[in-house]
Amino acid sequence: QVQLVESGGGVVQAGSSLKLSCAASARPFSTYSMAWFRQAPGKEREFVGGINPSGTSTWYADSVKGRFTISRDNGKSTVYLQMNSLKSEDTAIYYCAASYLLWGDPKSTGEYSYWGQGTQVTVSS
Secondary structure (H helix, E strand, O other), X not given: OOOEEEEOOEEEEOOOOEEEEEEXXXXXXXXXXXXXXXXXXXXXXXXXXXXXXXXXXXXXXOOOOOOEEEEEEOOOOEEEEEEOOOOHHHOEEEEEEEEOOOOOOOOOHHHOOEEOOOEEEEEEO
16 A cells, blocks of 8 residues: 655745645655646646656646745655746646556546545735
8 A cells, every 4th residue: 555645835926936846655766657646626636747757757737837946855765846937827736646657648646556644735916
């Protein structure tokens, strides 16, 4: 069983930055593709960014491209989401997700078997 624990959420002003972390119990962590999703009130969970097991490939939702950066430290079994130039529409609960074998659409929630409990990000305008 893989456990994921997110941290780093909070309340920030529009235009500022925030960095989320997700610590994983997956062993070995370096074999899992990782991703961040988010869910705003009354909306479906949506893809934010993903990263392959080695960290050499990343992919993003168009809405965050150029503002958010996903990275990982396999030695620390941790994945990060650096969020810059935050907007009020980025307000959501952010979830970390893991996939051992990523076969299909890497932006689909169905491809990820393991999920964290989420961390709230609120951006005030």
